[in-house]
Amino acid sequence: GAGVSQTPSNKVTEKGKYVELRCDPISGHTALYWYRQSLGQGPEFLIYFQGTGAADDSGLPNDRFFAVRPEGSVSTLKIQRTERGDSAVYLCASSAPLTRAIPDTQYFGPGTRLTVL
Amino acid sequence: AQSVAQPEDQVNVAEGNPLTVKCTYSVSGNPYLFWYVQYPNRGLQFLLKYITGDNLVKGSYGFEAEFNKSQTSFHLKKPSALVSDSALYFCAVMGEKLTFGTGTRLTIIP
Numbered sequence: 001g002a003g004v005s006q007t008p009s010n011k012v013t014e015k016g017k018y019v020e021l022r023c024d025p026i027s028g029h030t031a032l033y034w035y036r037q038s039l040g041q042g043p044e045f046l047i048y049f050q051g052t053g054a055a056d057d058s059g060l061p062n063d064r065f066f067a068v069r070p071e072g073s074v075s076t077l078k079i080q081r082t083e084r085g086d087s088a089v090y091l092c093a094s095s096a097p098l099t100r101a102i103p104d105t106q107y108f109g110p111g112t113r114l115t116v117l
Numbered sequence: 118a119q120s121v122a123q124p125e126d127q128v129n130v131a132e133g134n135p136l137t138v139k140c141t142y143s144v145s146g147n148p149y150l151f152w153y154v155q156y157p158n159r160g161l162q163f164l165l166k167y168i169t170g171d172n173l174v175k176g177s178y179g180f181e182a183e184f185n186k187s188q189t190s191f192h193l194k195k196p197s198a199l200v201s202d203s204a205l206y207f208c209a210v211m212g213e214k215l216t217f218g219t220g221t222r223l224t225i226i227p
Contacts, residue, residue: 004160033215042121042207042217043161056214091160103149103168103211108160 025094119212140208
């Protein structure tokens with residue numbers, strides 16, 4: 001497909017369980033971003049990949065959250081020991097290679113709605 | 118640190134009337150500004166952006182936005198609203214990272 005895809009679209013889990021959320025970016029986009037959107041709020045930055053490496057992970061709330069992008073394309077956001085407060089929509093975005101000074105547009109996927117019971 | 122304010126949680130406009138959704142920002146350095154729209158149970162769709170150049174930016178679906186540096190504003194506008202424009206609109210500024218406002222729910226009344 002032409003756009004960013006995310007799986008699953010919905011995930012219901014129990015408190016304390018481990019979850020993985022997957023993002024498949026637009027082909028050729030080297031930059032990939034994860035955001036979290038709580039009800040009534042705008043998306044909040046979690047982590048940014050340029051290629052395979054995490055260039056900025058300052059938005060990850062704690063060490064239960066981790067993300068990987070081993071081959072520079074698909075990324076997985078991993079949440080250990082989930083808590084009810086982790087319930088939110090997790091959005092992924094990708095963008096074309098950045099120029100030195102001007103940011104490129106981020107294109108978003110449909111999101112994964114995570115519910116922790 | 119950068120920030121975005123969308124002062125109106127809700128905006129109601131009659132179909133066919135002009136609409137404005139307000140946004141003000143704070144960022145050090147050059148402002149790179151974006152508008153996104155979110156429909157129910159869908160991700161954010163890019164509408165338009167200001168990087169440099171003309172202060173009036175034209176985007177998708179007939180939307181435009183006016184960049185005003187002195188007022189640090191980037192209001193979204195459309196000359197004639199459609200019922201299908203009803204959605205949640207987010208303004209964002211790119212500094213160290215893309216920072217979003219809390220969103221404005223736009224309702225177009227038939």
